[in-house]
Amino acid sequence: MNIDDKLYLNRYIIDQFSHLAIKDQQVCTDCKDKPCLTFCPARVYEWKDEHIVVGYEGCLECGACRVGCPYDNVDWVYPRGGFGVQFRLA
Amino acid sequence: MNKYDVIIVGAGVAGLSAAYVLAKAGVNVVVLERGLNPGSKNVMGGVLYRQMMEELIPEFWKDAPLERPIVEQRFWLMGKDAVTSGGYKDLEWSKPPYNNFTVFRGKFDAWFASKCVEAGALIINETVAVECIVKEGKVVGVRTTRPDGDLYANVVILADGVNSLLARRLGFHKEWRPSQVALAIMEQIKLPALTIEERFNVASGQGVTIELYGDATLGMMGTAFIYTNKEHVSIGCGTLLSQLSQSKITPYDLLDRLKQHPLVEPLIKGGEAVEYYAHLIPEGGYHSVPKLVGNGVMIIGDAAQLVNGIHREGSNLAMTSGRLAAEAYLIAHRVGDFDERMLSPYAVAITESYVIKDLKKYKNATHIMEKNPAYFNTYLPAVNEAAKEFLSVDGRPKRSKQWLILKRFFGHRGWFRSLWEIIKLGRSMK
Numbered sequence: 373m374n375i376d377d378k379l380y381l382n383r384y385i386i387d388q389f390s391h392l393a394i395k396d397q398q399v400c401t402d403c404k405d406k407p408c409l410t411f412c413p414a415r416v417y418e419w420k421d422e423h424i425v426v427g428y429e430g431c432l433e434c435g436a437c438r439v440g441c442p443y444d445n446v447d448w449v450y451p452r453g454g455f456g457v458q459f460r461l462a
Numbered sequence: 463m464n465k466y467d468v469i470i471v472g473a474g475v476a477g478l479s480a481a482y483v484l485a486k487a488g489v490n491v492v493v494l495e496r497g498l499n500p501g502s503k504n505v506m507g508g509v510l511y512r513q514m515m516e517e518l519i520p521e522f523w524k525d526a527p528l529e530r531p532i533v534e535q536r537f538w539l540m541g542k543d544a545v546t547s548g549g550y551k552d553l554e555w556s557k558p559p560y561n562n563f564t565v566f567r568g569k570f571d572a573w574f575a576s577k578c579v580e581a582g583a584l585i586i587n588e589t590v591a592v593e594c595i596v597k598e599g600k601v602v603g604v605r606t607t608r609p610d611g612d613l614y615a616n617v618v619i620l621a622d623g624v625n626s627l628l629a630r631r632l633g634f635h636k637e638w639r640p641s642q643v644a645l646a647i648m649e650q651i652k653l654p655a656l657t658i659e660e661r662f663n664v665a666s667g668q669g670v671t672i673e674l675y676g677d678a679t680l681g682m683m684g685t686a687f688i689y690t691n692k693e694h695v696s697i698g699c700g701t702l703l704s705q706l707s708q709s710k711i712t713p714y715d716l717l718d719r720l721k722q723h724p725l726v727e728p729l730i731k732g733g734e735a736v737e738y739y740a741h742l743i744p745e746g747g748y749h750s751v752p753k754l755v756g757n758g759v760m761i762i763g764d765a766a767q768l769v770n771g772i773h774r775e776g777s778n779l780a781m782t783s784g785r786l787a788a789e790a791y792l793i794a795h796r797v798g799d800f801d802e803r804m805l806s807p808y809a810v811a812i813t814e815s816y817v818i819k820d821l822k823k824y825k826n827a828t829h830i831m832e833k834n835p836a837y838f839n840t841y842l843p844a845v846n847e848a849a850k851e852f853l854s855v856d857g858r859p860k861r862s863k864q865w866l867i868l869k870r871f872f873g874h875r876g877w878f879r880s881l882w883e884i885i886k887l888g889r890s891m892k
Contacts, residue, residue: 454588
């Protein structure tokens with residue numbers, strides 16, 4: 373089961389604004405390992421055309437990218453009230 | 463001006479426990495929740511402990527939405543095609559007063575919140591608290607994202623979960639390090655109740671938890687878990703973020719690998735995945751617990767790193783911390799003074815309770831295991847090798863097998879070093 377299928381199981385109320393932002397794209401360009409590309413459980417971060425694309429729509433709001441970014445380069449806040457993933461079970 | 467006695471940030475079990483005690487005592491309390499309703503953002507492996515919940519609501523199990531009372535806890539040390547297993551089953555746990563239950567937080571927290579409302583608390587959903595409002599060195603309220611969203615109170619209780627953004631902004635702690643949190647992910651697999659009971663060998667309505675180590679996390683520090691709900695099985699894995707980050711494996715590949723493990727797959731075969739979760743778990747333990755009390759503010763639950771990772775306990779620590787913070791408030795309320803000194807009975811009470819005592823008992827254990835990967839990637843697999851050697855009947859004499867087992871266990875890293883490492887870990891848990 374690939375990650376897109378997993379995310380598709382969830383209910384999201386998607387805001388038009390991203391609650392996640394890269395502070396400085398150059399820092400990501402210079403980051404050798406780019407660990408966020410692999411450890412993010414929702415594959416929010418992708419490396420495309422020489423920069424990081426932030427697919428905030430599938431974010432599970434765990435906070436791993438904020439803690440795990442080696443350069444503290446993620447501007448991380450919660451989605452606005454009522455937006456984002458809404459779990460039914462858990 | 464919107465003024466309350468107490469504002470609680472976050473409607474998880476910590477925040478709701480505090481809200482319940484305060485509302486029952488007639489305090490004007492408001493709980494801010496960022497989800498559509500309480501529970502919709504809350505994720506936990508699924509075990510809720512009876513004792514600490516009952517200290518709040520006696521015989522809650524008669525009314526609360528629960529999945530299954532757990533009658534058996536199993537432990538699996540996983541190899542690639544093998545497992546060394548242990549466990550404890552007790553049918554006393556299938557009857558009142560029970561030991562613990564699996565729950566769906568989406569349902570349980572909504573129910574718990576409704577009890578708080580019945581007791582007189584106000585719950586405001588769809589509202590994000592951005593920061594504490596500080597005046598003259600004292601927390602006096604909370605700024606929210608709503609228009610005119612400044613709320614004021616005598617005391618703010620931060621129950622905003624593991625990310626703990628508000629306490630960090632107050633300078634109570636720094637950003638967590640990747641070695642202070644585990645990243646856990648989980649899927650909910652739908653299966654008929656009867657199928658679950660047959661596969662896990664329990665009577666109708668009873669539940670099982672399995673904690674899996676070793677190959678289940680590819681030797682990374684952490685555990686995988688399989689918990690039975692009424693008509694779902696929770697399956698997930700959690701590893702220290704620092705180690706996951708270095709491993710170059712995605713968490714969802716790790717989970718899929720677990721689901722396909724030949725010893726796990728039969729348990730969930732034919733089931734349909736219906737929801738997918740991720741959550742950070744505070745694993746820093748005793749050394750990571752921040753300052754718990756300030757002028758006009760207290761921190762409870764995950765926000766204060768109150769999780770006992772070794773025993774996978776968290777919801778109980780959250781509930782106890784919420785109750786103790788509320789009780790400290792009630793004393794301050796009578797005096798009408800809410801500075802750090804007046805609220806400090808919370809810090810004292812929690813230090814004297816099992817919460818901090820248990821964290822203190824294991825204060826160096828996680829650190830020792832995290833610094834030395836051998837515990838998870840060498841010694842745990844060696845247990846499996848030892849069991850295999852001991853139980854395979856192949857014509858070799860037992861004495862030579864014993865020797866081989868010892869050699870396998872201690873030989874990998876040298877006798878003296880291994881012995882020292884094992885004593886060191888043992889001592890850190892005494």
